Amino acid sequence: MFSTLQLQEILETAIKNLKFPENPKQLYDPITYIINLGGKRIRPLLVLMATDLFGKNPNDAVHAAMAVEVFHNFTLVHDDIMDNAPLRRGKATVHEKWSINVAILSGDVMMVEANKNLAKVNVKYLKDVLDTFNATAQGVCEGQQLDMEFEERDDVSIEEYINMIRLKTAILLGGALKLGAIIAEASEKDANLIYDFGENIGIAFQLQDDILDVYADPEKFGKQVGGDIIANKKTFLLLKAFELAENENLNLLQNLTKQTEFNPKDKIEAVKGIYDTLDIQNIAKTTMNTYMNKALELMAQINVSDQAKAKILELTTQLMARQF
Amino acid sequence: MFSTLQLQEILETAIKNLKFPENPKQLYDPITYIINLGGKRIRPLLVLMATDLFGKNPNDAVHAAMAVEVFHNFTLVHDDIMDNAPLRRGKATVHEKWSINVAILSGDVMMVEANKNLAKVNVKYLKDVLDTFNATAQGVCEGQQLDMEFEERDDVSIEEYINMIRLKTAILLGGALKLGAIIAEASEKDANLIYDFGENIGIAFQLQDDILDVYADPEKFGKQVGGDIIANKKTFLLLKAFELAENENLNLLQNLTKQTEFNPKDKIEAVKGIYDTLDIQNIAKTTMNTYMNKALELMAQINVSDQAKAKILELTTQLMARQF
Structure with missing residues (x-):
């Protein structure tokens, strides 16, 4: 078995060794740029961890891990065009730094x-x-499409939202793990169990993101607390608040999300006030824990030793340990 | 062996049977739309013809043929965004009918x-x-990138142009044929010969397109004669004219391609006048024939009977028989 650190070293070497043609420069430079913006490399790490979990050499899964990482970065480049995002990991997005056409084609x-x-x-x-x-x-493409459609809709249900985040972000974690399992010749049952494990932790992570946006400790949170509230982003919290709010609170929430001019701090405070009244934070945490517990149940059913499972579970715990 | 008509029937059935999920509609409707705009289905036909050429059942190659056709349509959707094209086969392009975001994601x-x-x-x-x-x-992606870069450049050589059309359009013909050859278990040598045959006819076809744009019989030509001249498109003809023109003609050509306001008919006549003085049509035809002859030489080296080769050669002849 390999330590997490060893797996990360394998990954970093493989990423460094990803070679693209030199020309046309405008086609290939953006690839090197976006991949070297960094990130935690969670998805390719999950590929290697799954191969390791089922007792095979994670080096056999490096190509699949690179495929997952390059694919993930491709989705970032195209999503950033669609979301009109100027920044990615604090740096200019590809379409900002080059052009939309370059971003489309480099993504392709x-x-x-x-x-x-x-x-x-x-x-x-x-x-x-x-x-x-x-x-x-x-x-993943379907998830991005649903995400864009939800921006235009006022009747998105919690069920639809969970399905969207499942597609847009969670299944790539499940898929990464399953690829590693296939390469390790895990049984079909185990490969599907680890896929479902990944999907469930993925949903839990996204719900955690939604919660952290509002309730994170500003000192420890990487970005501005309340960003989703300012942007009226249809997170689990906002959708749940709309589902539960009545009368005065519902009116207030509707008005707050319709305002075109507002003081950001005031808006965050006011929406947070409604969330508190409706106990939204606890409801969101309970839902998040439901997915996390479901994931752990699935992991428990996988037919390998607890010792072998320790690394993936440790990573999961670390990722869930971000401060509220 | 199958007749060309039989192969086309296999293709039409397979295209009709391409099934995409129903939802999200905005993601999948554009796929059905673009694929059903029609086209001659040359690329998937070449896949089947190559399998047939090497004596295997073309039905075995239907999936590969569909992959090629769907990929080709994907490139049309993304290229149309990049080229800001309103029409494709006389109908609205995907980004015009839906939106740029839909066209990006449906393409993906x-x-x-x-x-x-x-x-x-x-x-x-x-x-x-x-x-x-x-x-x-x-x-194909590299070819599209070069094509876009050439629009911004004033020093594109004929050699660069040929390489661009080779990448952007010719290698997909070569690739389609090679896929069919691989599935027919052709020798590596034969598979590479038919790839090179396809690449060379592809270049010849594109040169023919360039010539037809200027010299086609307007009665028989599907689109406006002179469209490339009006748009200052850097075709073989224009690049060759810039290479050969001197003194007065060079000045005139430079002025004509710099004009922002002009009478289209006059511009076409004037540019054509320069082409005639420089014998551009014949030079282009000679170059086109060089690639066509090279293709035929390669085909002659392929280790199957002349009878088996007849169908692909007939198709090639038909495609080259468009009126000048």
Whole structure:
């Protein structure tokens, strides 16, 4: 078994060794740029961890891990165009730094690069690996589409929201783990269990993000607390508040989210006030814990030793330990 | 052996049977829309013809053919955004009919759908098929990038232009043929010969397009004659004219391509006048024939009977028989 640190070293070396053609520069420079903006490399790490979990050499899964990381970065480049986002990890997004056309086309070629990495997987698992990867990639596109549609809608249910975050962010965690499991020749049952584990922790992580946006300790939180509130982002918290608010609170919430001119601090305070009245933080935490517990139940069913499971569970715990 | 008509029927059935999820509608409706705008289906036909050429059942290559057709349509959707094109085959482009965001994301999911079709290929050839497809897809992206860069440049050489059209349009013909050859278990030598055949006819076709834009019989030509001249498109003809023109003609050509206000008919006549003085049509035809002859030489080297080659050669002849 490899330590998490060793797996991370394998990843960093592999990322450094990702080679793209030199020309045309405008096509390939953005790939190197976005991949080197960093990030926690959670998704490729999950690929390696799953291979390791099922007792095989994680080095066998490096190509699949790179495919997942390059694919993830491709979605960031295209999502940033669609969301009109100027910054990514504190730096200019690709379409800001170059142009929308460059961002579209570099994104496209990243998708090809992801597939090229995937095609390097041992042919024994290739078909299974492709099917899992393609189903995941398709779901991620569907999630992004739903996310954009929700911005235009006033009747998004909690159920729809959970399904959207499942597609947009959670299934890539599940898919990453399943790829690692396939390469480790895990049983189909175990491969599906770890996929479902990933999906459930993914939903829990996103709910945690929603909660942290409002309730994080500003000293420890990387970004501005209340950003989602200012942007009227339809998070679990806002949707739940709309579901539960009545009379005066409902009116107030409607007015607050319709205002075009406002003092950001006042708006955050006022929305938070409604959340507190409706106990939204606790409801969100309870839902988050439900998904986390479901994930842990699924992990418990996987047919390997508790010792082998320790690394993935430790990573999960670390990621969930961000301060409220 | 199958007749071309039979192969086309196999294709039409397969295209009709391409099934995409119903929801989200905005993600999947554009795929059905663009694919059903029609087109000659040359690329998927080449996949089947190559499998047939090497004596195997073209039905075995239908998934690869669908991958090629869906991929080709994906490139149309994204290219139309980048080229700001309002029309495609006389109908609104996807980004015009829906939105740029929808066109980006539907294009992305088409790429996934292409890969899903590819993954259905017999696992025996899967690795080879993926490698050929991915190299082709990457080249097509590079070609589109070069095409966009050339618009901003005043020093594009004929050599660069030929390389651009090779990447942007010709290698997909080569790739389609090679995929069919791989699935037919052709020798590596024959598979590479037919790839090179496709690349060379692809370049010849594009040069023919360039010539037809200026010299086609308006009665028989589908679109406006002289469209490239009006748009200052850097075709083989214009680049060659800039290469050969001297003194007065060079000045005139520079002025004509710099004009912001002009009578289209006059501009077409004037540029055509320069082309005639410089014998550009004949030079272009000679270059086109060089690529066509090279293609035929390559085909002659392929180790199957002349009878088997007849269908692909007939199609090539038909496509080249458009009126000048």
